[in-house]
Amino acid sequence: MIEAVVSVGDVNKYNMQLEQTSKHINIPFVRLNKDQLLTDFKTLLLETSPDLVLVFGLGCKVPSELFTIPKKGFYNVHFSLLPAYRGHSPVFWQLKNGETTGGVTIHKINEKFDDGPILAQKTVTIFPGDSYGIFSARLGIESTMLIGNAMMELNTQGEVFLTEQDKEKITYAPAPSLGDLKIHWETQTAKEIECLVNAGNPDYGGAVALLRGQPIHILEVNMALLNNPNPGG
Incomplete structure (x- = not known):
């Protein structure tokens, strides 16, 4: 069961849609800024005592003192095959660089951006002519299935197998200038x-x-x- 949906940062078209959907299916929706992670967000975690927290598109680090509140930790959804294209804009750089495949990674969050061990990955083909919008939409569809399978694994198994990222294969995807x-x-x-x-x-x-x-x-x-x-x- 989803205890709550939390959006951190400025209001935009994406989190407005998320808010509408959450309210439509009667899931509490909370808006915060990053300065509230150690106050309001921490209080919410302590009150709801979630098994895990799933993170998507968060532009700041999760404070490490929150890591142990969810029983199974924090997991992040990232639109690349980590350790390739760590950072803010993985879809942009995969397309700009002419990659023919990309993908989705679910990994456990640690103190560094996009650095934690990997729970699940899915390779997704980049077709000729794919734009940022088209490829992101396809990644979103693929990620829902990957998340579903990963959550089932986390809920049914006492211990899950996590794969450490290969430090020799790290590349970065900063926000484009x-x-x-x-x-x-x-x-x-x-x-x-x-x-x-x-x-x-x-x-x-x-x-x-x-x-x-x-x-x-x-x-x-x-x-x-x-x-x-x-x-x-």
């Missing part, structure tokens, strides 16, 4: 530009280009084959 979103026509290939545009659509407003000195946002491109890509003059 404006420079990361900018198209470099002179140096990037058509495929690299397509990957960048897809990676930015829609959450980062697409890729950024300059037209007569003014920035424009490009949300969709299609590659074309030209018989003579460099017509002579």
Whole structure:
């Protein structure tokens, strides 16, 4: 049984939908800011005494003194195959880098971001033309099934097998800067530009280009084959 749903941070379209859904199915919904994790959130944990806490999209660290309150700890859902693409924006960087597969990881939370041992993973294909929005939606669907199986395992087994992350394979996915979103026509290939545009659509407003000195946002491109890509003059 879900005791409560907690949203930490600013109001946005995603947690507004979460709030509406929670209220529709009569699950308590609580809004907090990160400064309330050791006060209001800790009180909620002590009052509800949950078996575990499932975290998704939290932009700050869970204070370590809370780790032992849930009987089985805190688990995080991350949209990559950890230890690859740790950090804020794994979907963006997987698409920008032209990966053909991504995935979902459920791991136990420790003192570092995206560092804890892995409970479950699912590989998800990245299809040609997938945008940030499309691939994220597919990851969301896959994660619900993975979460269901993982929760069943945690509830039915006294001990679960967790796999430590391979430190030699760590890569990072920080929040993209404006420079990361900018198209470099002179140096990037058509495929690299397509990957960048897809990676930015829609959450980062697409890729950024300059037209007569003014920035424009490009949300969709299609590659074309030209018989003579460099017509002579």
